[in-house]
Amino acid sequence: MEYLIHIAILISIYTILGLSLNLVVGYTGLLSVTQAAFYGIGAYVTAILLTSTGMNFFLAMLIGMIITGIVALAIGFVLSKFKDDYYALGSFGFNVIIYSIFLNWQSLTQGPLGIPGIPRPTLFGFTFSENAWFLLLSVVCVAIIYFICHYITRSSFGRVLKAVREDDEVIAVFGYRTLWYKLAIFVISAVMAAVAGSLFASYITFIDPSSFTLMESIFILAIIILGGLANNKGAVIGAACLILLPEILRFVGFPDEIAAQMRQVVYGVILILLMLYRPQGLVGEYRL
């Protein structure tokens, strides 16, 4: 049962990351690969505050969200100078920079040694020490973020985002300041990713820079492409599929000597087949 709860917690965390990135990539059409950086900032701020000051988890998470939002605002301003492929490359660069900071600002992040012993959240004297309770907390966070995403995408603000995605010059002709819309959704998305980072740090109780690499950003992007862009359900389904798939492959009876390698090969082949036969994702409404 603990295993299932663990998997469910990971799905919850990656659902938040998928939902948040979907706002930027799926609804606004900005191909960002910086999400792991914001996820990491949330995780590191929470971990540092919890281990060094003993601050309450929820307050640390809030501070993590604010700091991530400020960083995202700065990055978003720079990225607004780019379009299309250049935007993707620019965001790629920012992920590398933030990762490098995690790795090299050793007095703060402890570099590759990582931060161990991150405590679990406590609320009114109750500690979410058991994984079942932590799952409940994660699901509540997913529900809140899903609701916010649903609200945003159904609102007039969300409709402008879709219009920006289709043709931002046309929507600008109608008097919309597209820069502000892009910036706003980029910051909102980053703040949501910080929530996932806080949950991750407190759940695994240890973080190091290896969890927030460019590959992690690509993994999050794969979640929404597989699940389906511009569809919140797609982020949930994509996260569930990509977290469950390698776990299922653990049960496939390859010989011990080649099992680990074969699982990675099969995982890759399945993803390629899915993209070949379902390029719009499982429930996608938009294609890159």
Added chain:
Amino acid sequence: MNKKIIWTIVGVIVVILIIVAFGVSRSNAGTVKVGALFPLTGGLAIYGEPAQKAAQLAMQDINASGGINGKQLDVVFQDHRCDPKTAVSAFEQLSAQGIKVFTSVACSGTVLSVAPELVTNQAILLGTTVTTPKITGVSPYVFRNWASDSQESKLFADQITANGYKKVGEIYEVTDYAQGVAMNMQGFLKNSGVTFDAESFATGATDVRTQLTKIQSFKPDVILVSVQTVSSGEMVLTQMEQLGIKAKLFITDNIVASPQTVSAHKGLLEGAVGAEYVLQSPDKASNVLNEYKAKYGTDCTQPTVCTGVYDAVQMLAKAIQSNGYSADGVKQYLSTISYDGSSGLIQFDQNNDRKNANYSLFMVKNGQAEAVPQ
């Protein structure tokens, strides 16, 4: 269409969860299982692959001599990829099969992330090649069959003090082990008047000439080369030769343990001092290593890892045989163990670290690393 897809996915997930919940993977009948969390893919598979073979060798020997209380031992491997999140997933998956006794190899972060789960799942872990000092005392259910890398740093620091070196250059890979050695050495020499020029490079970097040139201009008395893998060491040493660096060198255990590397750079490394985790029972070690070669047709590329893992599986089997299959039973056995294994006499201190796990000094002479008499 969308609803059909969603329901299909939900159906598949439910079936999978049912399968997982019942732990259908291997037959449980008549076996005693030990979980093995090894880096079987990725950069540190260079440790994981020989470790897996050594564990299988130990399993074969234990089963050939009657198993554990008449039951066959089954070592169940999972790849942690040196990733904390993957390590927790692998641990939980094995725990769901009812496995309570674990061994692991490499990547201290994976042990630190699994440690809290051991208490929840009433499980125990005996780690090999996990070096960070942070593991000491992390959990009553984590034992370490290896030395802390701070010992290696202390040896280098003592050498610097003894030789009166005042300017030390450091080139280190940004990983927990390699950086740990470099930083701990600085820590031991704090307030000693020694000045440092520490330069780092990321794993996978192919050019460190800039860092080396900067260290060269610092005119150090000695340069520490601290790397995570021997391939990184090859790259650094090759570029040192290209730049004509002649300084005295300190080298980490992975370089010392690679006769090919030491021989290939014998000019540069002549007189270099290294530290290595030594095998204290060379005869017993060679028995295991010969058996390894006979079974697999190739030498173990990491002798200390192979013997350490072989001993770990043997000790866990003895603990289960003596005290039953429980975390507390195995913990109690390991706390008081005095096991004469292929890697030497193994005992654990009050923090569950191996008591007699010591790094020893080596010096390179004529392309070979030779132990320095104490």
